[in-house]
Amino acid sequence: MNTMNSTKNILSIAGSDPSGGAGIQADLKSIAAGGGYGMAAISALTAQNTRGVRAVHVPPAGFLTEQLRAISEDIAIDAIKIGMLANAQVIDELGTWLAQVRGAAGTAVPAVVLDPVMVATSGDSLLDAAADAALRRLFVHADVITPNIPELAVLARGPEATDWDSAVSQARMLAAEYDVLVLAKGGHLATQRCRDALIDAGGVLLEVESERHATGNTHGTGCSLSAALATYYARTGNWGTALRRAKDWLSDAISRADELSVGSGHGPVNHFAALWDGVRPAQAGDPLAQWWERIAPIRAGIDELGFIRALKDGSLAREDFEDYLGQDALYLRTYARAMSRAAELAPDTASQRFWAASASGCLEEELKLHRGRLDERVPEPSATTTAYLNHLLAAGDDYAVLAAALLPCFWIYQDTGTRLAAANHDHHPYADWLATYSSPEFDAATAAAIDLVAGVHAGADARTRAAMWRAFEDSSVHELAFFAQTAADAPKAAAGFRRASGHRVPDAAGHGEPVAAR
Secondary structure: OOOOOOOOEEEEEEEEOOOOOOHHHHHHHHHHHOOOEEEEEEEEEEEEEOOEEEEEEOOOHHHHHHHHHHHHOOOOOOEEEEOOOOOHHHHHHHHHHHHHHHHOOOOOOOEEEEOOOOEOOOOOEOOOHHHHHHHHHHHHHOOEEOOOHHHHHHHHOOOOOOOHHHHHHHHHHHHHHHOOEEEEEOOOOOOOEEEEEEEEOOEEEEEEEEEOOOOOOOEOHHHHHHHHHHHHHHHHOOHHHHHHHHHHHHHHHHHOHHHOOOOOOOOEOOOOHHHHOOOOOOOOOHHHHHHHHHOHHHHHHHHHOHHHHHHHHOOOOHHHHHHHHHHHHHHHHHHHHHHHHHHHHOOOHHHHHHHHHHHHHHHHHHHHHHHHHHOOOOOOOOHHHHHHHHHHHOOOOOHHHHHHHHHHHHHHHHHHHHHHHHOOOOOOOOHHHHHHHOOHHHHHHHHHHHHHHHHHHHOOOHHHHHHHHHHHHHHHHHHHHHHHOOOOOHHHHHHHHHHHHOOOEEOOOOOEEOOOOO
16 A cells, blocks of 8 residues: 555546546546546446447457556555456456455555446346356455445346345345445435445445435446545545545535536536535545544554454453453543533534533443443553543643544544454354444444534634644544553553654653654
């Protein structure tokens, strides 16, 4: 993965649409709108416009391989979006290249989003039996597949879903069969709102919905959504966050589609509507996205902790788990106080309600931890817990800084929890607790917290913005230290990480001392 620059390199492998609404052309627009650098390897050439496809030319499969090798031998690829693949030979050539790229020693594995283009608008199949079988073999190289309702039915070997529950059921079967995440898309269903959901073998991981816009200009929405999903995942490292951002962007692009005048048939979505308003579409959330990217070493440090690895695979000792829960219960009490203070300081009713409801939820969770697993035992707060809480309380009466300091507990907890929840199973020793990590409600609260802080940041002056970043960064370091404190080898590893990364190391009083990178 590209770690030297915050701009991620996204490769689209798909067919060309000379009218610009779908295929490679739509992918490149979507990638750019999402803040990525787009690259393209063309698998097929089409002659089409807004009224339909007239002809398709498929270059020799070996030429696709030459394109892919030319890119991968020179450029770090952070994510790959795969679209139209016309025949079995092309698909198998691509599979061979993907196996090499994703299996290369010493290189980061690019994320892969596969949009299985299998069914024409007319309902006719676009792939013969050999190509269908080859495409299914390709799923082993994908992280997420994004079929529409007709394509989902073909892949699930069943009738086309006519309601959301049926679509979710087919997606779950597909996820289980191929061990892949499936994005179920409800755009083809006759519903008032459009629902999309990330689904694995266990069920729905995250569901989002948007308004259904009254427009016939939706050409290329599948291509655009999958390309945006790959881009936002490369930027955030979280499929849930990527889906929410991609969905929000696409909904806006569809709502503004009629502002364009392209052809007399089904026109394209308005990929750059926000840019043409004078605001880059990625920039509404860009400052916080940059924050998130700047703490990537901290997030990686959390994932590498012995405590997190042992919690994920179920080997964590019971006493270590209960030590963590005890400190977490203590933390939640004061975290609730800090959010109550944010509710008092918040400048509008919506923000006041959010912080107040979050504070109440914290206290309920603290009671659940004590009465459910700790039997009312109240441990002494550790120096690590005390330092984190002092840091939050130190924000005092500065609402902007306090909101920024509170955000990492939402965002990092949700990000880490998504991966922990994905490892859950019925016989996991902490199955009931891990299930709380996979909560649509907490996902929604995290998204709301991000949007709220982004709004505060947008209205702040330069000095306040700098203070907000420092508060966010320090809280992120505290999050790593908090997770690290129960594993025997983790405190040393965490301290070494902080020294090596150059991040500020808050002391027990909550004050950050700058540490030089080695």
